[in-house]
Amino acid sequence: MAALKNNTFIRALLRQPVPYTPVWIMRQAGRYLPEYNATRKRAGSFLGLAKNPDFATEVTLQPLARFPLDAAILFSDILTVPDAMGLGLYFAEGEGPKFERPLRDETAIHALRVPEPRESLGYVLDAVKQIRGALGGSVPLIGFSGSPYTLACYMIEGGGSDDFRNIKSMLYARPDLLHHMLDINARAVIAYLNAQIEAGAQAVMVFDTWGGALSDAAYHQFSLEYLRRVISGLHREWNGEPVPSIVFTKGGGLWLEDIAAIGCNAVGLDWTVNIGAARRRIGNQAALQGNLDPAVLFSDPATIRAEAGKVLRDFGHGNGHVFNLGHGISQFTPPDHVGVLVDAVHDLSCAYH
Amino acid sequence: MAALKNNTFIRALLRQPVPYTPVWIMRQAGRYLPEYNATRKRAGSFLGLAKNPDFATEVTLQPLARFPLDAAILFSDILTVPDAMGLGLYFAEGEGPKFERPLRDETAIHALRVPEPRESLGYVLDAVKQIRGALGGSVPLIGFSGSPYTLACYMIEGGGSDDFRNIKSMLYARPDLLHHMLDINARAVIAYLNAQIEAGAQAVMVFDTWGGALSDAAYHQFSLEYLRRVISGLHREWNGEPVPSIVFTKGGGLWLEDIAAIGCNAVGLDWTVNIGAARRRIGNQAALQGNLDPAVLFSDPATIRAEAGKVLRDFGHGNGHVFNLGHGISQFTPPDHVGVLVDAVHDLSCAYH
Numbered sequence: 294m295a296a297l298k299n300n301t302f303i304r305a306l307l308r309q310p311v312p313y314t315p316v317w318i319m320r321q322a323g324r325y326l327p328e329y330n331a332t333r334k335r336a337g338s339f340l341g342l343a344k345n346p347d348f349a350t351e352v353t354l355q356p357l358a359r360f361p362l363d364a365a366i367l368f369s370d371i372l373t374v375p376d377a378m379g380l381g382l383y384f385a386e387g388e389g390p391k392f393e394r395p396l397r398d399e400t401a402i403h404a405l406r407v408p409e410p411r412e413s414l415g416y417v418l419d420a421v422k423q424i425r426g427a428l429g430g431s432v433p434l435i436g437f438s439g440s441p442y443t444l445a446c447y448m449i450e451g452g453g454s455d456d457f458r459n460i461k462s463m464l465y466a467r468p469d470l471l472h473h474m475l476d477i478n479a480r481a482v483i484a485y486l487n488a489q490i491e492a493g494a495q496a497v498m499v500f501d502t503w504g505g506a507l508s509d510a511a512y513h514q515f516s517l518e519y520l521r522r523v524i525s526g527l528h529r530e531w532n533g534e535p536v537p538s539i540v541f542t543k544g545g546g547l548w549l550e551d552i553a554a555i556g557c558n559a560v561g562l563d564w565t566v567n568i569g570a571a572r573r574r575i576g577n578q579a580a581l582q583g584n585l586d587p588a589v590l591f592s593d594p595a596t597i598r599a600e601a602g603k604v605l606r607d608f609g610h611g612n613g614h615v616f617n618l619g620h621g622i623s624q625f626t627p628p629d630h631v632g633v634l635v636d637a638v639h640d641l642s643c644a645y646h
Numbered sequence: 647m648a649a650l651k652n653n654t655f656i657r658a659l660l661r662q663p664v665p666y667t668p669v670w671i672m673r674q675a676g677r678y679l680p681e682y683n684a685t686r687k688r689a690g691s692f693l694g695l696a697k698n699p700d701f702a703t704e705v706t707l708q709p710l711a712r713f714p715l716d717a718a719i720l721f722s723d724i725l726t727v728p729d730a731m732g733l734g735l736y737f738a739e740g741e742g743p744k745f746e747r748p749l750r751d752e753t754a755i756h757a758l759r760v761p762e763p764r765e766s767l768g769y770v771l772d773a774v775k776q777i778r779g780a781l782g783g784s785v786p787l788i789g790f791s792g793s794p795y796t797l798a799c800y801m802i803e804g805g806g807s808d809d810f811r812n813i814k815s816m817l818y819a820r821p822d823l824l825h826h827m828l829d830i831n832a833r834a835v836i837a838y839l840n841a842q843i844e845a846g847a848q849a850v851m852v853f854d855t856w857g858g859a860l861s862d863a864a865y866h867q868f869s870l871e872y873l874r875r876v877i878s879g880l881h882r883e884w885n886g887e888p889v890p891s892i893v894f895t896k897g898g899g900l901w902l903e904d905i906a907a908i909g910c911n912a913v914g915l916d917w918t919v920n921i922g923a924a925r926r927r928i929g930n931q932a933a934l935q936g937n938l939d940p941a942v943l944f945s946d947p948a949t950i951r952a953e954a955g956k957v958l959r960d961f962g963h964g965n966g967h968v969f970n971l972g973h974g975i976s977q978f979t980p981p982d983h984v985g986v987l988v989d990a991v992h993d994l995s996c997a998y999h
Contacts, residue, residue: 567863
């Protein structure tokens with residue numbers, strides 16, 4: 294495979310010197326781009342896109358054709374693992390992801406098995422290989438998965454939830470059952486992310502979308518512990534190249550030190566955290582990724598530039614910052630505003646390196 | 647008016663010694679109680695309940711007839727102030743609160759006026775007087791309002807929101823307009839809460855439901871600054887009795903010290919915060935209210951007792967704790983479980999006083 298022409302993203306995750314702060318955008322291949330919507334229409338559905346390596350490659354590259362982003366991220370979904378376990382992932386029009394067969398009883402939970410990625414998630418590995426080839430070493434490719442706890446939320450609730458009534462009932466009344474499921478999820482995520490790395494992913498990110506809805510004690514026992522196991526089980530390098538990891542617990546601002554301590558290379562920050570305060574708390578333990586409020590992109594170019602400048606200034610001089618939003622980009626974002634942001638980050642960050 | 651027979655709630659807010667930790671439950675008069683649902687049916691709607699002092703008194707007292715709670719809270723809504731400003735509050739069946747006339751243009755925002763509570767919110771003040779009389783000094787009555795920023799969220803979005811696209815667009819693109827609205831909201835909340843105090847409310851709570859969705863910098867400028875103004879403008883005592891204040895920013899765990907520093911008597915905690923860590927951070931600056939995960943009430947009596955015990959143990963010995971959930975009680979809670987919780991708090995907390 295081609296050597297990386299732009300390795301600023303990898304170097305920043307490893308807290309090595311870079312000439313400017315690298316930037317990518319969560320959900321950068323997404324509905325705010327007209328060309329994405331056109332491809333999705335041809336594919337028929339979100340899963341039609343994600344399960345077809347040609348389409349997945351096409352949409353992964355679309356934002357890179359528009360903007361000088363410093364990383365590509367595999368076009369896929371955080372819930373492919375439970376889909377491979379047989380739960381039946383689907384997307385109802387205008388709603389979030391759902392499962393046809395949510396897990397509510399002990400028998401179904403004890404029947405869960407760790408899927409073999411090459412057998413049941415081959416479409417993802419094919420997409421990784423194809424995207425990696427298409428990138429030709431221009432920028433690194435990020436692989437990803439949902440966290441063990443976040444997968445369990447969807448597996449038990451059957452979709453998104455306001456109150457996580459079903460999983461939290463299990464957590465408090467039958468913690469043994471939930472731990473059993475989380476152990477399987479952790480082993481499945483490790484096998485899946487390692488298969489992505491073997492297929493060509495050059496960094497991996499674990500999205501803990503719902504860990505932030507747990508109590509402090511429950512977060513440590515039911516989410517962070519399994520994130521720790523995942524990070525411990527990942528390839529740290531492949532083909533002689535380091536493969537850095539990023540852990541992002543949305544709403545996890547209270548636990549940043551604890552997340553950094555599980556051994557990931559970088560901690561993702563949502564927009565509620567001051568990145569300078571986060572850096573002082575974490576010290577040299579991990580790099581930071583984030584964390585502009587996605588709503589800033591609804592404003593005007595001058596404001597976008599000023600707000601990006603504030604995040605860079607709050608982080609300050611030195612290594613270990615990957616710029617990103619604090620959450621996925623909104624579908625209502627004017628695409629040009631992403632260009633303004635990427636240029637602002639590249640331009641303004643030179644002063645800090 | 648009758649002297650208070652049980653003043654543990656007031657004393658705990660003032661960090662004075664109490665024989666046990668007082669407890670009340672956010673939304674304790676609510677849909678988990680069959681008698682509440684029966685009264686609501688007679689009233690025809692939520693607003694039919696809230697705007698009729700007889701019904702409001704009836705449902706306020708219902709949980710107190712079942713459980714030995716240490717405070718009553720006025721049955722009302724956090725959004726009565728913008729309703730009094732003419733925005734037209736309504737509740738669509740099965741959905742959250744909405745406004746018929748959300749504010750989107752500069753002319754409408756500049757036309758906003760601070761409502762005179764005795765003119766446009768008389769039904770609330772009548773309910774306060776009637777409830778206070780009906781309580782007969784058994785426990786204190788809490789008055790409340792939404793925070794200036796939370797009111798603005800609903801006023802601009804017209805209802806709940808996943809992304810707060812409209813208010814955040816204004817925040818970043820036209821901060822002057824949003825500050826203008828927040829200044830009016832703060833003055834309106836001060837007038838409203840002081841009128842509740844004059845009518846008989848013995849403590850007041852400000853619910854900042856959506857401040858936690860702001861960035862760190864925006865929270866300080868657009869929510870906390872106006873909470874500070876509200877607290878500064880409130881009666882600190884009435885008829886020779888102290889009237890303590892509680893500020894609760896949901897998702898505000900990162901900013902607890904800053905909230906305590908605005909001069910409120912107590913800081914409300916959601917369930918994501920460890921209350922022991924919160925106490926160490928805040929020190930003697932304020933009392934704490936919270937913070938059991940409401941989902942614990944879906945489990946069984948032994949677990950409820952154990953989890954309540956953990957919150958009490960995490961807070962530890964000494965004064966300044968009002969026990970509560972970390973969020974409003976779910977409509978799906980078995981009513982008996984509330985009794986288990988209240989008894990557990992009273993029973994287990996004696997060891998810490």
